Amino acid sequence: MGSNRADVRRYRRNHRAEVDGAALYRAMADAEENAELAKVYRDLAAVEERHAGFWARRLTAAGQPEPAARPSARVRVLRVLARRFGAEVLVPLVASEEARGRRMYDDQPETSETSMRSDERSHAFLLGEIRNGASGGALARLEGRHRTPGGNALRAAVLGANDGLLSNLSLVLGVAGSGVASGTVLLAGLAGLLAGAFSMALGEWVSVQSSRELAQRQLDIEADEIAALPDEEVEELRLIYQAKGVPEEEATALAKRLMEDPDNALDVMAREELGIDPDERGGNPWTAALASFLLFSVGAVIPVLPFFWLPTLAAVLVSGLAGAAGLFALGAATTLFTGRGVLLAGLRQMVLGLLAAGVTYGLGALLGVSLGL
Template sequence: MVNPTPESRYRSNLQGEVDSSALYRALAEVEGDSRLAKIFARLAAIEDAHVAFWQAKLAKAGLPVSIPKPSPRTRLLTWLARRMGVSFVLPTVNALEQADIGSYDNQPEAVAGRLPAAERSHARIVQAIAQQSSGSAGLSGSALANLEGRHRAMGGNALRAAVLGANDGLVSNLSLVMAIAGAMADRHVILLTGAAGLVAGACSMAMGEWLSVNSSRELYQRQIATEAEELSQSPDEEREELILIYQAKGLGEAEARELAGRMMANTQTALDTLVREELGIDPESLGGSAWSAAITSFGLFGLGAIFPILPYCFLDGVPALLGSLGASGAALCGIGAGTALFTGRSFLFSATRQLLIGFAAAGLTFGIGRLVGVSLGG
């Protein structure tokens, strides 16, 4: 892929900022809620400053400077907003903002001008307005559920991870064992294959979990460090962004300013608040150990994977096959019942569904094993 020239990049950025400015200004004119109209107007003013930023870059590079017209997409969204209302186009505007969050991250000039932080802030503000417009009064459904005590996020997530980890081990190893059994292999071959599948799958899951936790933590830490630098360099700008976010969530301007002022009074509190509100990161979620997650994942996968091979330690032939299916079926029903704890479905339905899905996978691989075994044996 050919890297764009500085001129083409500057002009592309300028076009994007012109589009954003025109769109927010149109939303401010159409919006019937004066509070939200003021927020859109302030967003438009910030985008105007970004337009001037890229104009200055073009001028400094000795390139012709002109203001482009809004793009056809922006003109269409503006037309729709004026005729159908802000709420009609807001989901699209929100999606566009979310897609543009990282557009400036690898552009040195934009980073120096602190534009990436502004784009992230705008995305959070528009997202909050979109959530409010959808009827959640500035709070997402998950947030409302947490406030009402119905979601039990911490316990639910831990239980979900445990159930799904064990399910991965059970279904994958049951399918593997049934494939080898279908090929009419010796008991020792089935045992060796099942044990190898258990260890290999558990190691893969553990490594994946370790990489996932570490990568997420490193990404979040880099974003938090960037936010801390922006807070130290431009505290007034960060305060204004926080005010806009609180207003977008439903607070009046005076209340938003008072709350933002209290949050900004302490540097650490201000950083924690900005990280949560602008970046959507919970600093407390960074404390987990990658090794603990990996070991837990290894153990859960292994726990599920041991059921299909356990009967082959004591039995042979058809009794071992039936024992493997029986032990795995009981475990599948248990996992299905476990999923009912966080899905809200009945235990019977969840257990039956899990059993049918697991046995369908086992039946498929058993059939493949039988066909391949007969073919090779013939």
């Protein structure tokens, strides 16, 4: 019986993952402007739905009621983001999830006589290709120092706001702990907000501008190689297409046709070999800097606001409560791209943030006493 119960739990997990995957692909197809790419997403959704049906039948065969094909709350939120910002905003997240799950069925005996194992690996490869070739809009370039291979704009937004909230909450409470007047705490909080926001903006501008300059240098080198060594570039492109499953003769013919136009060849080689979108080249540094400034400021202003109208002790209490609520909300928001429990993630973020702020408050009080403030 224990084994049967374990199997049922596994079937339910698999069914939930496939239902969520199908719902995400449907949402991406609806939000995708490129008709060909939208068709790819619809085809992927159909495969996921077929997989979900497989596990639903397993559950009913095990004497369980037929599971509902309703996506999780997390996926419903992600569908709203896709409708608002476009399918592109979900590509890094979905690609990362597909990469992690590419072998999810390899050790599940029920799938041995099906195409499900190869389907999952195919999905992971295809989403990786889409992610590497997808050009980002303004929102997708907000990554800053939190940029990771599997990251996305939502991750950057949450972490940027979290930086502002946690650093300024600690600063404000630390200054308040020293016993100074409310106006002094307010001044320190506003100074911390501006200093942090400008620091984030400058760091993001330098990061994106450096990426653009590096991308341009790589494009220049690739253009020189296409002009000087066209046969070698044809061979490189042939190998790239063969790695994607194109037969050797077709890959060779396609590579030669592309190399007949140097500009077109550069565009293709940049995307396929270098992973660079020649039109974007890493994004607009000014857009990224402004976004970083605003995201940090949104978080940093929360603990400062109570000091505008409340005396110091009351403001400290309200600021701590507002900071705790903000930390919980931001921790909960991270579950959109981690898939973990909302309550645990929110409480963990809140407790760790309040611990840091409490330590800073205590140090501020000690310094206030030692300095006679």
